[in-house]
Amino acid sequence: MTDPSDIRKGLAGVVVDTTAVSKVNPETNSLLYRGYPVQELAASCSFEQVAYLLWHGELPTEAELTAFEELERSQRALDPAVKRVVDELPLTAHPMDVLRTAVSVIGALDPDWADASPAGNLAKSVALLARIPAVVAYDQRRRRGLPLVAPDDSLGYSANFLRMTFGEVPSEVVVKAFDVSMILYAEHSFNASTFTARVVTSTLSDLYSAVVAGIGALKGPLHGGANEAVMHVFDEIGSADAAEAWLDDALASKKKIMGFGHRVYKNGDSRVPTMKASLDTLVAEYDRPDLLALYDALNDAMQARKGIQPNLDYPSGPAYHLIGFDTGTFTPLFVASRITGWTAHIMEQLQANALIRPLSAYVGVAERHVGR
Numbered sequence: 001m002t003d004p005s006d007i008r009k010g011l012a013g014v015v016v017d018t019t020a021v022s023k024v025n026p027e028t029n030s031l032l033y034r035g036y037p038v039q040e041l042a043a044s045c046s047f048e049q050v051a052y053l054l055w056h057g058e059l060p061t062e063a064e065l066t067a068f069e070e071l072e073r074s075q076r077a078l079d080p081a082v083k084r085v086v087d088e089l090p091l092t093a094h095p096m097d098v099l100r101t102a103v104s105v106i107g108a109l110d111p112d113w114a115d116a117s118p119a120g121n122l123a124k125s126v127a128l129l130a131r132i133p134a135v136v137a138y139d140q141r142r143r144r145g146l147p148l149v150a151p152d153d154s155l156g157y158s159a160n161f162l163r164m165t166f167g168e169v170p171s172e173v174v175v176k177a178f179d180v181s182m183i184l185y186a187e188h189s190f191n192a193s194t195f196t197a198r199v200v201t202s203t204l205s206d207l208y209s210a211v212v213a214g215i216g217a218l219k220g221p222l223h224g225g226a227n228e229a230v231m232h233v234f235d236e237i238g239s240a241d242a243a244e245a246w247l248d249d250a251l252a253s254k255k256k257i258m259g260f261g262h263r264v265y266k267n268g269d270s271r272v273p274t275m276k277a278s279l280d281t282l283v284a285e286y287d288r289p290d291l292l293a294l295y296d297a298l299n300d301a302m303q304a305r306k307g308i309q310p311n312l313d314y315p316s317g318p319a320y321h322l323i324g325f326d327t328g329t330f331t332p333l334f335v336a337s338r339i340t341g342w343t344a345h346i347m348e349q350l351q352a353n354a355l356i357r358p359l360s361a362y363v364g365v366a367e368r369h370v371g372r
């Protein structure tokens, strides 16, 4: 029998399969999507190009990009049947629960849900990429008592997403910062939500079921829910001068500080410098040096006390806040991006599938019998 002390809790450090989608390298603090450094992609590509890259393995040619953009733009509208379901959900429902439900409805309404061919799954992936922003944007608007905004097919993905949320296209600086966040959130190897999606896929369940399960896994604050949690922390602290005392109290009560630490990166998250640069542009755009001061004060105090580096959720939370998103919408924005990585992994899993079913070491009561 396996000695329970030999078990790698949380599968920490365990390699469970191969992947060609992305490479996370903590030694060099780098992240490659299909071989390309993510910083280069953020600097020179659109999110649409990156989505194409993750799915096809290569960046699109101009003609391929045009065709891909047309396909994405043609599917952006919120299906009235999905809208009706969203409208039925109470405002007490978390936006992640609304999105999880909406994706489930989209799947149930797709007559081709069982088509798991590479072409069938790719078509579903592009459709979800196109359709998720409408759900996220509309859910935020209905919570503010505002009507649906129809998509604008003349706009790129990020400009349209922001317009559907806020009713107008913000400045280029804001659109670029948002697009960069979408690129950085798109893919990160065998993180908990991607692994969840692969586990579901390994049973030969359908793509929608795997994505819905991925959304459930992403919601937790130890994973994607941390971008929302970071903003709650900022709200609780209030201002830079209160950060040190807040941190001391939180650490004394053994709290995990949201937006810091990572299972794989132990010396900093490869994506943080790029997202922090985008946050800086937003701070200048919205003239909010106070928010940057709080960001720096908490980070400095965390470095002094624990030496634990921030992860991507630390700059993304305040960036989404500055753009104007409600805090509960931050993790759905992560979903809007990660749908690309999840579905790339779902398709990869199916190319060489094996049921994912690990073992456990039993530590319960010894065998016993009823009535004796």
Ligand SMILES: CC(=O)SCCNC(=O)CCNC(=O)[C@H](O)C(C)(C)COP(=O)(O)OP(=O)(O)OC[C@H]1O[C@@H](n2cnc3c(N)ncnc32)[C@H](O)[C@@H]1OP(=O)(O)O
Pocket: 010, 221, 222, 223, 224, 226, 255, 256, 257, 258, 259, 260, 261, 262, 263, 264, 306, 308, 311, 312, 313
């Ligand atoms: C996009 C993403 O999903 S990135 C992750 C987002 N999640 C967060 O920001 C939540 C806060 N962070 C954490 O909870 C953790 O760092 C995790 C879950 C991300 C990674 O956890 P693990 O790999 O299991 O790290 P582990 O728990 O072993 O941490 C090692 C030590 O650092 C401490 N530590 C790690 N992260 C933190 C943190 N955020 N705050 C305080 N202490 C921390 C642990 O308490 C532990 O200390 P110990 O050795 O004294 O017990």
Ligand SMILES: O=C([O-])CC(=O)C(=O)O
Pocket: 185, 187, 188, 190, 191, 192, 223, 262, 263, 264, 311, 312
């Ligand atoms: O890799 C992880 O464990 C979490 C993460 O950063 C991500 O999913 O982007």
